[in-house]
Amino acid sequence: xxxxxxxxxxxxxxxxxxxxxxxxxxxxxxxxxxxxxxxxxxxxxxxxxxxxxxxxxxxxxxxxxxxxxxxxxxxxxxxxxxxxxxxxxxxxxxxxxxxxxxxxxxxxxxxxxxxxxxxxxxxxxxxxxxxxxxxxxxxxxxxxxxxxxxxxxxxxxxxxxxxxxxxxxxxxxxxxxxxxxxxxxxxxxxxxxxxxxxxxxxxxxxxxxxxxxxxxxxxxxxxxxxxxxxxxxxxxxxxxxxxxxxxxxxxxxxxxxxxxxxxxxxxxxxxxxxxxxxxxxxxxxxxxxxxxxxxxxxxxxxxxxxxxxxxxxxxxxxxxxxxxxxxxxxxxxxxxxxxxxxxxxxxxxxxxxxxxxxxxxxxxxxxxxxxxxxxxxxxxxxxxxxxxxxxxxxxxxxxxxxxxxxxxxxxxxxxxxxxx
Amino acid sequence: xxxxxxxxxxxxxxxxxxxxxxxxxxxxxxxxxxxxxxxxxxxxxxxxxxxxxxxxxxxxxxxxxxxxxxxxxxxxxxxxxxxxxxxxxxxxxxxxxxxxxxxxxxxxxxxxxxxxxxxxxxxxxxxxxxxxxxxxxxxxxxxxxxxxxxxxxxxxxxxxxxxxxxxxxxxxxxxxxxxxxxxxxxxxxxxxxxxxxxxxxxxxxxxxxxxxxxxxxxxxxxxxxxxxxxxxxxxxxxxxxxxxxxxxxxxxxxxxxxxxxxxxxxxxxxxxxxxxxxxxxxxxxxxxxxxxxxxxxxxxxxxxxxxxxxxxxxxxxxxxxxxxxxxxxxxxxxxxxxxxxxxxxxxxxxxxxxxxxxxxxxxxxxxxxxxxxxxxxxxxxxxxxxxxxxxxxxxxxxxxxxxxxxxxxxxxxxxxxxxxxxxxxxxxxxxxxxxxxxxxxxxxxxxxxxxxxxxxxxxxxxxxxxxxxxxxxxxxxxxxxxxxxxxxxxxxxxxxxxxxxxxxxxxxxxxxxxxxxxxxxxxxxxxxxxxxxxxxxxxxxxxxxxxxxxxx
Numbered sequence: 001x002x003x004x005x006x007x008x009x010x011x012x013x014x015x016x017x018x019x020x021x022x023x024x025x026x027x028x029x030x031x032x033x034x035x036x037x038x039x040x041x042x043x044x045x046x047x048x049x050x051x052x053x054x055x056x057x058x059x060x061x062x063x064x065x066x067x068x069x070x071x072x073x074x075x076x077x078x079x080x081x082x083x084x085x086x087x088x089x090x091x092x093x094x095x096x097x098x099x100x101x102x103x104x105x106x107x108x109x110x111x112x113x114x115x116x117x118x119x120x121x122x123x124x125x126x127x128x129x130x131x132x133x134x135x136x137x138x139x140x141x142x143x144x145x146x147x148x149x150x151x152x153x154x155x156x157x158x159x160x161x162x163x164x165x166x167x168x169x170x171x172x173x174x175x176x177x178x179x180x181x182x183x184x185x186x187x188x189x190x191x192x193x194x195x196x197x198x199x200x201x202x203x204x205x206x207x208x209x210x211x212x213x214x215x216x217x218x219x220x221x222x223x224x225x226x227x228x229x230x231x232x233x234x235x236x237x238x239x240x241x242x243x244x245x246x247x248x249x250x251x252x253x254x255x256x257x258x259x260x261x262x263x264x265x266x267x268x269x270x271x272x273x274x275x276x277x278x279x280x281x282x283x284x285x286x287x288x289x290x291x292x293x294x295x296x297x298x299x300x301x302x303x304x305x306x307x308x309x310x311x312x313x314x315x316x317x318x319x320x321x322x323x324x325x326x327x328x329x330x331x332x333x334x335x336x337x338x339x340x341x342x343x344x345x346x347x348x349x350x351x352x353x354x355x356x357x358x359x360x361x362x363x364x365x366x367x368x369x370x371x372x373x374x375x376x377x378x379x380x381x382x383x384x385x386x387x388x389x390x391x392x393x394x395x396x397x398x399x400x401x402x403x404x405x406x407x408x409x410x411x412x413x414x415x416x417x418x419x420x
Numbered sequence: 421x422x423x424x425x426x427x428x429x430x431x432x433x434x435x436x437x438x439x440x441x442x443x444x445x446x447x448x449x450x451x452x453x454x455x456x457x458x459x460x461x462x463x464x465x466x467x468x469x470x471x472x473x474x475x476x477x478x479x480x481x482x483x484x485x486x487x488x489x490x491x492x493x494x495x496x497x498x499x500x501x502x503x504x505x506x507x508x509x510x511x512x513x514x515x516x517x518x519x520x521x522x523x524x525x526x527x528x529x530x531x532x533x534x535x536x537x538x539x540x541x542x543x544x545x546x547x548x549x550x551x552x553x554x555x556x557x558x559x560x561x562x563x564x565x566x567x568x569x570x571x572x573x574x575x576x577x578x579x580x581x582x583x584x585x586x587x588x589x590x591x592x593x594x595x596x597x598x599x600x601x602x603x604x605x606x607x608x609x610x611x612x613x614x615x616x617x618x619x620x621x622x623x624x625x626x627x628x629x630x631x632x633x634x635x636x637x638x639x640x641x642x643x644x645x646x647x648x649x650x651x652x653x654x655x656x657x658x659x660x661x662x663x664x665x666x667x668x669x670x671x672x673x674x675x676x677x678x679x680x681x682x683x684x685x686x687x688x689x690x691x692x693x694x695x696x697x698x699x700x701x702x703x704x705x706x707x708x709x710x711x712x713x714x715x716x717x718x719x720x721x722x723x724x725x726x727x728x729x730x731x732x733x734x735x736x737x738x739x740x741x742x743x744x745x746x747x748x749x750x751x752x753x754x755x756x757x758x759x760x761x762x763x764x765x766x767x768x769x770x771x772x773x774x775x776x777x778x779x780x781x782x783x784x785x786x787x788x789x790x791x792x793x794x795x796x797x798x799x800x801x802x803x804x805x806x807x808x809x810x811x812x813x814x815x816x817x818x819x820x821x822x823x824x825x826x827x828x829x830x831x832x833x834x835x836x837x838x839x840x841x842x843x844x845x846x847x848x849x850x851x852x853x854x855x856x857x858x859x860x861x862x863x864x865x866x867x868x869x870x871x872x873x874x875x876x877x878x879x880x881x882x883x884x885x886x887x888x889x890x891x892x893x894x895x896x897x898x899x900x901x902x903x904x905x906x907x908x909x910x911x912x913x914x915x916x917x918x919x920x921x922x923x924x925x926x927x928x929x930x931x932x933x934x935x936x937x938x939x940x941x942x943x944x945x946x947x948x949x950x951x952x953x954x955x956x957x958x959x960x961x962x963x964x965x966x967x968x969x970x971x972x
Contacts, residue, residue: 073507161609169583180587201621237631269655276666279644373624407614
C-alpha cells in the first residue's frame with residue numbers, strides 16, 4: 001500500500017475515533033466511563049502512529065466539505081460524511097478548525113481537551129484553552145474558490161508568511177541532510193503568480209516595506225526577493241513556467257548561496273522534484289552566483305541578482321531614499337543596462353509603496369495608480385492610521401521619496417468588518 | 421414541480437460522459453489506437469458543442485465531475501483522478517468557446533496519466549500549460565492563517581511543522597523551533613491583520629512594460645547538457661532520468677525530441693543512448709501515445725533512432741496500431757543520408773514550405789529520371805510557392821509523360837499558376853494542351869475567369885491561330901461583338917481580327933469581309949477588319965514589311 005493510501009486509511013480511522021470521542025461528550029461528562037473508553041480508543045489510534053514515527057505530528061484539518069490529515073484529503077464514505085460534517089460544525093462553533101497532535105499526547109491531555117470541548121459545547125462559546133500536552137486546537141481560516149478581490153490581500157500575507165515557514169523548513173531539512181520535495185513550493189509559486197496578476201500593488205506594499213525583524217532577516221529577504229522577482233518578471237511578460245523557475249531559483253538561494261557556480265549542479269542534482277524545470281532552475285541558480293562574482297550570466301540571472309540588491313538596500317538599517325536605491329542599483333556590477341533600466345522602470349520615479357511629501361498633506365504613502373493606471377494616488381499618514389486614498393496633486397519634489405512604508409499601518413476596526 | 425433545468429444541462433452531462441469515456445480509454449488503450457482516437461474526438465466535439473454559446477462549467481468532486489454544484493445524491497466510487505485534483509484544490513473545470521482537440525489531448529495527457537505517483541502536481545502542471553480554452557478554478561483552502569488565543573510561538577510552530585511535513589513527511593517536526601521576533605510577518609499575520617489598509621488598492625490592467633527583454637537567446641538545454649557533463653556519472657544519470665521521465669509524463673513532446681536527438685551527439689551525455697532515454701521515460705511504450713498523437717514532433721529523434729538502432733525502430737513500428745501513423749513514422753525515419761529520394765519525397769508531404777522547396781529543388785537537381793518524376797509530384801503541394809517552382813522547373817524539361825502533372829497545374833485553383841501554364845502552352849505549342857485550352861475558352865465558365873487570365877488564354881490560342889480549329893474559333897469571336905461590349909471584349913475581338921488577318925483562311929476571310937461591311941457594331945472593329953482584309957489582299961505589299969520586321 002502506498003504511503004498516501006495508508007495515510008488515508010489511517011486518517012479515516014482517526015477522524016472516526018475523534019468523532020466518537022467528542023460525540024460522546026454530547027450526552028456524557030468528560031469523566032464518564034463511555035467517554036473514557038472512547039478516549040482510550042482514540043489514544044490507541046494516535047499511539048499507533050506515534051509509535052512508528054515519534055518525531056512527526058498529525059494535523060487534522062476540518063473544513064466544511066473536506067477533511068485533511070497531514071495535507072492528505074480523506075476519502076470519507078457517504079455513510080460517515082454526515083457524522084464528520086457534524087464534528088466539523090461542532091468544533092467550528094467553538095472556533096476550532098485544525099487539531100495538531102504530537103507524540104506527547106496522553107490520556108490526561110485528551111481528557112483536558114475533551115473538557116474544553118465539553119465546556120465550549122455547552123456554553124456555546126469559543127474554546128478558551130487551546131494548548132494541551134501533545135494537542136493544539138487551532139482556528140482554521142481559509143479563502144475559498146472565487147475569493148473576492150478585497151480579501152485577496154489577506155491571501156498575499158498568508159502566502160508570504162507561509163513562504164517564510166517554508167524557507168525555514170527547507171533550510172533546516174537540508175542542514176539535516178534531507179532532500180526536501182519542491183512540489184509545495186511549486187504550488188506556492190502557482191498561487192503567487194496568480195496573485196501577482198490580481199494584487200500586484202499589495203505585493204509591492206508588502207515587499208517594499210522595510211523589515212525591522214533582524215532575527216528573520218535572511219528568510220524575509222529571500223521571500224521578498226522571490227515575490228518581487230516573480231512580479232517584475234510578470235510585468236515584463238514572462239510565461240508561467242519561467243516565472244515559476246525564477247521563483248524556485250530564488251527560494252533555493254537560501255541553501256545555494258555562496259556555492260561556487262561550478263558546484264551548483266552537484267548541489268541541486270538531488271532535487272529531482274524540480275521535474276522538467278530542473279534545467280531552468282539549475283541554470284538560474286548558477287547564473288545568480290556567477291553574476292554575484294561579477295561574471296557574465298543570462299539576463300534572467302542578472303534580474304535575480306538585481307532584485308536581490310534592491311531588497312538589500314530597501315531592507316537596510318536606515319530607510320533609503322529613492323535616489324539611494326537608484327544609485328545603489330546603478331553601481332551593481334555584471335548587470336546589463338537593459339536589465340537595470342527594466343528594474344528602474346518597474347520601480348518608477350514615484351514608487352508605489354514608498355513615502356513622499358505632499359505640500360498640503362505632509363507625509364503621504366504612495367498608494368496605487370488609480371483605475372486608469374496613470375493617476376498616482378496617495379494616503380496621508382497620521383499617527384493613528386492612514387487617510388483616504390486621493391490623487392497626488394502637489395508632491396513636494398524638494399523632499400526625498402523614502403522607502404519607509406509599513407505592513408502594519410493602524411487601521412480602524414469598524415472598517416475591517418465584512419471581510420476575512 | 422421540478423425546478424427548471426438550465427438550458428445546457430444536457431450538453432454538460434454529455435460532455436462529462438464523453439470526458440469520462442476518454443479518460444477510461446486513455447488507461448484502457450494506453451492512450452493510443454483507433455478506439456482511443458474516437459473517444460478523444462468525441463470528447464473534443466462535445467466540448468465544442470457545450471461551449472458554443474457559453475462557457476461550460478463542471479464542478480470537481482472527489483467522486484468525479486458534476487454539471488452543478490449540488491452534492492451527488494448517490495454515492496459514487498471515489499475516482500482517483502478527480503480525488504487527486506480535488507485534493508490539490510481544483511473545484512471547477514471551465515471549458516470556453518474555441519476549445520479544440522489538441523487542448524483536450526494535452527489535458528488528458530496531464531490529468532489522466534499517472535502524475536501523482538511520480539510526485540508531480542497535476543494542477544500545477546495543467547496551470548503551467550496555459551491551455552487557452554480549458555481553465556481550472558482553484559480553491560485556496562490550504563493557504564490559511566492561524567488566529568487563536570494559543571500562544572503565538574505554539575501557533576507558528578504548528579504552521580512550521582505543517583511546512584516541514586509538506587517538504588519531507590519523514591523528517592519529523594517535534595524537536596524543531598522557529599525563531600520569531602514580535603515584528604516577524606508570521607507573528608503579525610497571527611496577532612493582527614497586516615495590510616488591511618491595502619484592501620482598497622486599485623489594480624489597473626496594464627500591458628507588459630516591454631516583452632522580450634528577458635527572453636533567452638541561447639539554447640538553454642544545450643548549455644544545460646554541457647554543464648551536466650561536469651557531474652559524476654551517477655549524478656548526471658539521476659538528473660537526466662528524472663528529466664526525461666518528467667517530459668514524458670507532462671507530454672512535452674518537443675523537449676523529449678530535442679533531448680533524445682542531443683543524446684547521441686552531445687559530448688557531455690557520455691553513454692546516454694536513445695535506448696536509455698526511452699527507458700528513463702518509462703520505456704518505448706510510454707512514448708507511443710505521444711508519438712501517435714503527433715509523429716512529426718518526433719521527427720529528429722525518430723530519425724536518429726532509426727539510424728542508430730534499427731531493431732528499436734522495428735519494435736516501435738510493430739507497436740503502432742494505426743496504419744496511417746505507422747506509414748507516417750516510416751516516412752519520418754528515413755534520412756537524407758540513407759535514402760535521399762525517399763527522404764525528400766517524404767518531405768514533399770510535410771506541411772513546411774521551406775522543407776518542400778528545398779526537397780523539390782534537390783530532386784530536380786539530381787537530374788535523373790526517377791528524381792524528376794518524384795519532384796513533379798510537388799504539383800499537388802498545398803503551398804502555392806512550391807507548385808509555382810515545380811512548374812517553372814518542369815516547363816524546362818517537359819515531355820509528354822509529364823502530362824498528368826501538367827494537367828493538374830492546368831486546373832490549379834490559383835490563377836497565377838494557370839497563367840504560367842498558359843504561357844508554357846503558348847511557347848511549346850503542345851497540341852494536347854492547345855485542345856484543352858480551346859475547350860476552356862469555349863466553356864461557359866470562361867467568362868467567370870479573371871480578365872488577365874482570359875487575355876492569357878486568348879493570346880495563347882492566337883499564337884497558334886493558323887491551326888484550323890483555333891482559326892475557326894476566332895472567326896466566331898470576331899463576328900460576335902456588340903455595341904455593349906466592354907473594352908476587354910473589344911480587345912479580344914481586335915485580337916481575333918488580327919489573327920484572322922495574319923493567318924488567312926477561307927472562313928477567316930469570309931468573316932473579315934462580313935465584318936467590314938457591317939452597318940451595326942463598333943466602327944473601330946469595321947475599320948480593323950477592313951485593314952486586315954487589305955493586308956491579306958495585298959500580300960505583295962505586306963511581305964516586304966514582314967521581312968523587314970523579321971530582319972529587325
